[in-house]
Amino acid sequence: MTIYLDYAATTPIRDEVLDCYVHYLKELGNPSSVHSSGQGVRRALEEARETLANVVGCNRAEVIYTSGGTESNNMAIKGLYWQRNAEDSNRKIIISAGTEHHAVLDPIEWLVKHDHAQVLWLPMDKNGLLDLDFLANLLAEKHSEVALISLMLANNETGVITDITRVTALAKEFDIPVHSDAVAAFGHIPLSFKDSGLTALSISAHKIGGPIGVGALIFSRASKLESLIHGGGQERGLRSGTMNAPGAKAFAHAATMANKELAAESVRLAELRDELIEGVLNAFDCASLTGPRSNRLPNNAHFTFEGCSGDSLLFLLDQAGISVSTGSACQAGVNGPSHVLLAMGRSESEANACLRMTLGNQSTSADVAALLKALPQAVSAARKAG
Amino acid sequence: MKVLAAMSGGVDSAVAAARMVDAGHEVIGVHLALSRMPGTLRTGSRGCCTIEDSMDAQRAANVIGIKYYVWDFSERFKIDVVDDFIAEYESGRTPNPCMRCNERIKFAALLEKALALGFDAICTGHYASILQDAEGNLELHRSNALAKDQSYVLGVLTQEQLKHAIFPLGHSASKDEIRAEAARRGLSVAQKPDSYDICFIPEGDTQDWLAERLGSTKGEIVDMQGNVLGQHQGAHGFTVGQRKGLNLGKPAVDGKPRYVLGVDVKTNKVVVGPAAALAVKELAGNKYSWCGKALSNPDQFIEVEVQVRAHGEQVPAQMAVISGEMVIKLQEPIFGVAPGQTAVIYLGTRVLAQTTIDRTVSAVDDFSTASASIS
Numbered sequence: 001m002t003i004y005l006d007y008a009a010t011t012p013i014r015d016e017v018l019d020c021y022v023h024y025l026k027e028l029g030n031p032s033s034v035h036s037s038g039q040g041v042r043r044a045l046e047e048a049r050e051t052l053a054n055v056v057g058c059n060r061a062e063v064i065y066t067s068g069g070t071e072s073n074n075m076a077i078k079g080l081y082w083q084r085n086a087e088d089s090n091r092k093i094i095i096s097a098g099t100e101h102h103a104v105l106d107p108i109e110w111l112v113k114h115d116h117a118q119v120l121w122l123p124m125d126k127n128g129l130l131d132l133d134f135l136a137n138l139l140a141e142k143h144s145e146v147a148l149i150s151l152m153l154a155n156n157e158t159g160v161i162t163d164i165t166r167v168t169a170l171a172k173e174f175d176i177p178v179h180s181d182a183v184a185a186f187g188h189i190p191l192s193f194k195d196s197g198l199t200a201l202s203i204s205a206h207k208i209g210g211p212i213g214v215g216a217l218i219f220s221r222a223s224k225l226e227s228l229i230h231g232g233g234q235e236r237g238l239r240s241g242t243m244n245a246p247g248a249k250a251f252a253h254a255a256t257m258a259n260k261e262l263a264a265e266s267v268r269l270a271e272l273r274d275e276l277i278e279g280v281l282n283a284f285d286c287a288s289l290t291g292p293r294s295n296r297l298p299n300n301a302h303f304t305f306e307g308c309s310g311d312s313l314l315f316l317l318d319q320a321g322i323s324v325s326t327g328s329a330c331q332a333g334v335n336g337p338s339h340v341l342l343a344m345g346r347s348e349s350e351a352n353a354c355l356r357m358t359l360g361n362q363s364t365s366a367d368v369a370a371l372l373k374a375l376p377q378a379v380s381a382a383r384k385a386g
Numbered sequence: 387m388k389v390l391a392a393m394s395g396g397v398d399s400a401v402a403a404a405r406m407v408d409a410g411h412e413v414i415g416v417h418l419a420l421s422r423m424p425g426t427l428r429t430g431s432r433g434c435c436t437i438e439d440s441m442d443a444q445r446a447a448n449v450i451g452i453k454y455y456v457w458d459f460s461e462r463f464k465i466d467v468v469d470d471f472i473a474e475y476e477s478g479r480t481p482n483p484c485m486r487c488n489e490r491i492k493f494a495a496l497l498e499k500a501l502a503l504g505f506d507a508i509c510t511g512h513y514a515s516i517l518q519d520a521e522g523n524l525e526l527h528r529s530n531a532l533a534k535d536q537s538y539v540l541g542v543l544t545q546e547q548l549k550h551a552i553f554p555l556g557h558s559a560s561k562d563e564i565r566a567e568a569a570r571r572g573l574s575v576a577q578k579p580d581s582y583d584i585c586f587i588p589e590g591d592t593q594d595w596l597a598e599r600l601g602s603t604k605g606e607i608v609d610m611q612g613n614v615l616g617q618h619q620g621a622h623g624f625t626v627g628q629r630k631g632l633n634l635g636k637p638a639v640d641g642k643p644r645y646v647l648g649v650d651v652k653t654n655k656v657v658v659g660p661a662a663a664l665a666v667k668e669l670a671g672n673k674y675s676w677c678g679k680a681l682s683n684p685d686q687f688i689e690v691e692v693q694v695r696a697h698g699e700q701v702p703a704q705m706a707v708i709s710g711e712m713v714i715k716l717q718e719p720i721f722g723v724a725p726g727q728t729a730v731i732y733l734g735t736r737v738l739a740q741t742t743i744d745r746t747v748s749a750v751d752d753f754s755t756a757s758a759s760i761s
Contacts, residue, residue: 311455385502
């Protein structure tokens with residue numbers, strides 16, 4: 001029996017969500033077709049849009065379905081850059097942070113390489129907390145050249161939460177759009193798009209008990225975006241392609257459930273997480289928690305184990321039937337040093353010594369106990385392996 | 387036993403892993419990531435560390451039904467193999483990076499990590515055999531598939547390393563047999579081309595690759611008497627015995643082709659001359675190791691055979707360790723041996739020892755000034 005402590009990578013699909021998904025997979029019709037079959041599926045798609053909008057706290061027209069978080073991030077960053085740059089060619093600066101997911105970093109770097117964008121990375125402390133005073137000064141000085149700001153709601157590796165309302169308050173003064181990658185945060189902390197002051201927000205279904213391959217970009221109806229994908233003009237003309245009604249339905253279902261459980265679940269998971277953190281810190285002198293104790297996602301515990309390589313620990317725990325992560329894995333499955341820890345000013349050896357445990361709706365105290373039982377042997381072997 | 391199958395993504399290591407499973411061992415596949423910036427796709431027969439290779443290895447592990455992991459050795463590989471390769475060329479020598487990789491990565495860093503993480507042994511797809519003598523000492527022998535024999539590049543292994551190494555392909559008759567077996571097992575790498583070139587030089591052009599890293603300073607190409615025959619774009623790219631790429635324009639007086647006899651990085655000169663001047667009668671190296679059990683009287687010359695490149699011939703010689711230096715006296719001269727190359731010593735099919743060649747002695751007295759030795 002595998003003990004799964006990697007909810008930040010993906011989550012088990014909920015039974016109710018699976019039933020709903022399968023039900024709509026069987027339904028015939030292209031949501032753009034005019035006939036009754038099409039209209040039936042369209043109705044499901046729009047019901048889901050309304051449900052998602054209610055959960056996220058936005059207008060239903062602001063929900064743009066995508067294939068997931070990566071597409072949403074690309075759409076927001078490239079689309080906003082192109083739009084803002086076309087309106088005023090002085091706007092070349094993208095403000096972001098080195099701790100972002102590659103689905104944010106790489107689109108930005110692509111724009112730098114191919115489209116004359118300039119990027120300014122915000123400084124942060126060793127806990128990954130951004131220096132927002134620096135951002136305030138930066139905006140005061142350079143606001144006319146800023147195309148957009150992209151900062152994640154919570155970090156996918158360390159769980160550290162960004163004070164996004166302060167960011168949007170600073171940006172509002174200069175009408176600068178702010179995008180936030182909320183893939184890691186969505187479903188774990190309360191969220192209202194309307195109150196956030198954000199222009200764009202990326203979310204994904206499979207991180208909250210929904211299927212892989214479905215996501216959304218929540219995009220303010222007051223703002224404009226250049227499209228990335230061209231074709232039949234679906235989704236406000238911003239995302240062409242036949243809409244995935246079963247996926248949308250399943251996503252909305254999963255979001256509703258996560259939202260309903262959020263208040264109780266975030267307390268339960270935070271307690272479980274603290275149990276895990278206490279257990280690890282008490283057992284190992286070589287372990288230190290990454291990021292602050294509070295101001296982190298309730299389901300995230302991230303450590304560095306001095307003298308251990310993260311991939312040795314991962315290997316040994318996997319042998320013991322426990323699934324954890326060292327951070328985000330690249331395509332080849334190589335866990336190099338974490339770019340997140342490096343961006344936080346940590347050394348390469350610290351960035352190689354990471355272990356991330358993330359909890360979810362099926363996690364129990366027994367899972368944490370099993371981890372704490374398996375860790376001593378793993379840590380001692382990993383230290384030997386160097 | 388708990389066995390780590392090192393899987394490159396090629397057909398040999400895939401079949402090796404499958405055979406270990408058949409033999410009843412608990413096998414886990416591990417692919418070594420040797421570059422932080424791997425190429426996406428293979429280009430022809432070059433390299434073995436692209437993402438496509440890693441995917442091939444993973445797919446093979448899935449088909450065989452074993453777990454699979456990628457371990458990152460890129461930093462160690464860079465320091466121990468790539469930087470060493472560059473430094474050797476920089477000092478005018480011709481290194482063998484595959485041997486360095488076996489010596490320092492596969493059967494050192496990887497093996498140490500494997501043992502620490504609870505494995506008993508590692509298996510690879512090398513064509514070589516490990517046998518046991520009457521006293522239980524382990525011996526490394528040539529593969530039955532002589533055309534593919536890789537005992538040369540494993541010559542750096544010690545008794546301790548042999549103890550934890552398994553080469554399941556050593557007794558196979560040929561590569562064709564392995565490919566047929568892979569096809570039978572449903573492994574899609576069955577027809578994947580062999581890799582020949584140096585894995586970290588993706589374009590396959592060593593000279594260009596070195597020039598990018600070492601810079602290139604123009605210098606003179608001279609004959610054995612010191613007469614200037616032409617110019618070169620950087621001495622580092624030349625290796626003893628090389629014939630192509632000299633671009634001397636006019637032929638030698640005797641009309642015979644000219645070869646690189648030596649590279650002097652201090653004066654930035656490349657010395658060329660006729661093939662006859664490449665003949666050497668003695669090789670010696672300070673850095674040597676015994677593969678398996680050492681000789682009891684290494685200071686006594688014994689009859690051996692020596693091989694100086696991966697797919698070279700083995701030639702009769704006498705070998706002894708004299709004042710800390712492994713000295714190899716060749717019965718017949720051999721041609722084009724460069725300092726930095728490895729001489730592997732055989733007793734019949736058994737690998738006895740190896741040394742990195744530091745100096746050579748010319749077989750032609752008149753040409754003594756043309757010795758390839760670099761002081």
